[in-house]
Amino acid sequence: MTDKIVVKDLYKVFGDRPDQAMQMINDGIDKAEIFDKTGQTVGVCGASFTVRQGEIFVVMGLSGSGKSTLVRLLNRLIEPTSGQVLYDGTDIAAMNDEELRELRRRDMSMVFQSFALMPHMSVVENAAFGLELAGVAENERHERALNALDQVGLKAQANSYPDELSGGMQQRVGLARALANDPSVMLMDEAFSALDPLIRTEMQDELLTLQREHKRTIIFISHDLDEAMRIGDRIAIMEGGIVVQVGTPEEILNNPANDYVKSFFRGVDVSTILTAKDIVVKRQVTVIEREGVGLKTALNRLRNEDREYGYIVGDKLDFHGIISVDSVDQAIKSGADKLSAAFLPDIEAVSHDTQLSDLIGTVAHTPCGVPVVNENGKYLGVINRANLLATLDREGDGANG
Amino acid sequence: MFPEQLNVPLGKWVNRFVDWLVVNYGDAFEAFADSLLTILVWLEQILRGTPWWIVVIAVAIIGFHASRNWKIAAGLAIAMVTIGSLGLWDKAMQTLALMIVATSLSVIIGVPVGIAMAMSNRLRAVMLPILDTMQTMPSFVYLIPALMLFGLGKVPAILATVIYAAPPVIRLTDLGIRLVDPEVLEASRSFGASRKQILWKVQLPLALPNIMAGINQTTMMSISMVVIASMIGARGLGEQVLMGIQRLDVGAGMEAGIAIVLLAVVFDRIGQAYGKRSHRSHKAEGKS
Numbered sequence: 209m210t211d212k213i214v215v216k217d218l219y220k221v222f223g224d225r226p227d228q229a230m231q232m233i234n235d236g237i238d239k240a241e242i243f244d245k246t247g248q249t250v251g252v253c254g255a256s257f258t259v260r261q262g263e264i265f266v267v268m269g270l271s272g273s274g275k276s277t278l279v280r281l282l283n284r285l286i287e288p289t290s291g292q293v294l295y296d297g298t299d300i301a302a303m304n305d306e307e308l309r310e311l312r313r314r315d316m317s318m319v320f321q322s323f324a325l326m327p328h329m330s331v332v333e334n335a336a337f338g339l340e341l342a343g344v345a346e347n348e349r350h351e352r353a354l355n356a357l358d359q360v361g362l363k364a365q366a367n368s369y370p371d372e373l374s375g376g377m378q379q380r381v382g383l384a385r386a387l388a389n390d391p392s393v394m395l396m397d398e399a400f401s402a403l404d405p406l407i408r409t410e411m412q413d414e415l416l417t418l419q420r421e422h423k424r425t426i427i428f429i430s431h432d433l434d435e436a437m438r439i440g441d442r443i444a445i446m447e448g449g450i451v452v453q454v455g456t457p458e459e460i461l462n463n464p465a466n467d468y469v470k471s472f473f474r475g476v477d478v479s480t481i482l483t484a485k486d487i488v489v490k491r492q493v494t495v496i497e498r499e500g501v502g503l504k505t506a507l508n509r510l511r512n513e514d515r516e517y518g519y520i521v522g523d524k525l526d527f528h529g530i531i532s533v534d535s536v537d538q539a540i541k542s543g544a545d546k547l548s549a550a551f552l553p554d555i556e557a558v559s560h561d562t563q564l565s566d567l568i569g570t571v572a573h574t575p576c577g578v579p580v581v582n583e584n585g586k587y588l589g590v591i592n593r594a595n596l597l598a599t600l601d602r603e604g605d606g607a608n609g
Numbered sequence: 610m611f612p613e614q615l616n617v618p619l620g621k622w623v624n625r626f627v628d629w630l631v632v633n634y635g636d637a638f639e640a641f642a643d644s645l646l647t648i649l650v651w652l653e654q655i656l657r658g659t660p661w662w663i664v665v666i667a668v669a670i671i672g673f674h675a676s677r678n679w680k681i682a683a684g685l686a687i688a689m690v691t692i693g694s695l696g697l698w699d700k701a702m703q704t705l706a707l708m709i710v711a712t713s714l715s716v717i718i719g720v721p722v723g724i725a726m727a728m729s730n731r732l733r734a735v736m737l738p739i740l741d742t743m744q745t746m747p748s749f750v751y752l753i754p755a756l757m758l759f760g761l762g763k764v765p766a767i768l769a770t771v772i773y774a775a776p777p778v779i780r781l782t783d784l785g786i787r788l789v790d791p792e793v794l795e796a797s798r799s800f801g802a803s804r805k806q807i808l809w810k811v812q813l814p815l816a817l818p819n820i821m822a823g824i825n826q827t828t829m830m831s832i833s834m835v836v837i838a839s840m841i842g843a844r845g846l847g848e849q850v851l852m853g854i855q856r857l858d859v860g861a862g863m864e865a866g867i868a869i870v871l872l873a874v875v876f877d878r879i880g881q882a883y884g885k886r887s888h889r890s891h892k893a894e895g896k897s
Contacts, residue, residue, distance in 0.1 A: 309803060312801035313800065314801075317800065326796075326811065326815075337800060338801070340810070342801065
């Protein structure tokens, strides 16, 4: 994937003497001391990261961590103090007013936490607002606005006014307004935070659906880890104006950079974030079913490895079944010689993207490790009670440490 | 006693300044006065020349257009007829013309000044004390230099009215624009709006209810100036009040007073109805 937005060494100092504060930052003095001595607030401190084309990049942090400032530096609603924001290689921080307006009208739109709709305009006029600013003719912008409203399921309300709509519907209008000029980048500043949980989830699904159809680059600000985990391809975690970690949800969950990052996950239900593939283990006896491999061979392998159960796969690692020492013994006694005669009944492989929360019952009721397969039926390994429990206990682990 | 050495001869300075203005710029002031007078006289002739019932119907139609309520329209028509039945129709039309010109001038000056004040905190800091002065300074104080510059009659009356009546529309335009939700402004900027687009497409439409309230107040204040303006020779209902005072004719004064109040009610109802409509224009349109 190509890099859509590259942020290099971005700083924002609020106050009337940013140079002085920058000097102190370079001398390694921390934020709190700079504020005490000069009254300058460091909003964003040396942020560097890359957003790839077509991904949902979530910036997460507590309030006051500088995430809302950061997103406004990207489209220069707030002027950066120093640093670069490269959009397809062009430095946004160096653009003149005209270039900046063009960028905002064509390439980069924004959705706000408070919706920020124009109360004096109807829904369709709101959706067409960006196009109107760009000077698109009335007929065309009306059509494109209706099309955008259609995408968010609000076409029927086109002639209503924002104050006649519920919060969720208002934010759909905000989303339609951002979609109408078909931008390649969307900045979403806590876009769903003001909505109640049920509607929030609905909107997240909506966003993911839209994203499947048009791969836009989305930078999504959130303070809600569940939301970040749910929609984010990659997550950047901010603390006190500094980007402390960037990575996929699993990477961050498995290797938190510091205690601050770890503390985010304390309240999180790991079982709804991790899926079977995240905790699958491979150290099992697998037997490839082919000509010449019979029940006796399999039994020998199990005995040699001192294992109770064996996993039978095909030559393309496609999962066939599970055998146990007892089932093989019985099969040999009854005179069979195919491996399938010894397969344990009632054990099904689970899909690699099953959430851990949905696996708990299966793992508990299966005597052996539960086999995991990918979407092509390829065997990936197993999940046993020990590794599932250890993963779920991670949370308690964090609280104790 | 305050020591005499510390006295500042401000009065003398002002006199000298006004004298200097009259000597050097008298012609320019006169030219300005003439053009204003032309407009006023033209409007006055139209209003006085139009048959009374057409004016009454026009007021009713405007009232209905503003409020979408035939009761209000009928009430306004009755108020106008009452003014006529008091025998003050002609004088009321003179006052009406004076008010329309003074109010229009106030709005033409006031709205741009209010916009400029909303854009610049420095200008606002300068303008606020000036506006306070305009509203609290006794009007006779500036009626005298206005007389010297423009002579007796309608023009100084209009200017005195504008000085007194313009502050509300200036203040409320400034307030209306400043009250526009900063998040809406940020959203406009994020979609690439220029300053001009923000002003015309966002700030002014959203400030409109406040601007309309300011215009309404300006109108009311210009009506209250008619009596004072009559002292420097403006004709109309104020003149009648003045005459009532001078002749101790309480009845005549009362009649003229009632006519002024009725005129004020007519303007107020129309202005308020338009203000409400600008507030929720789509609702009103939806109902009609």
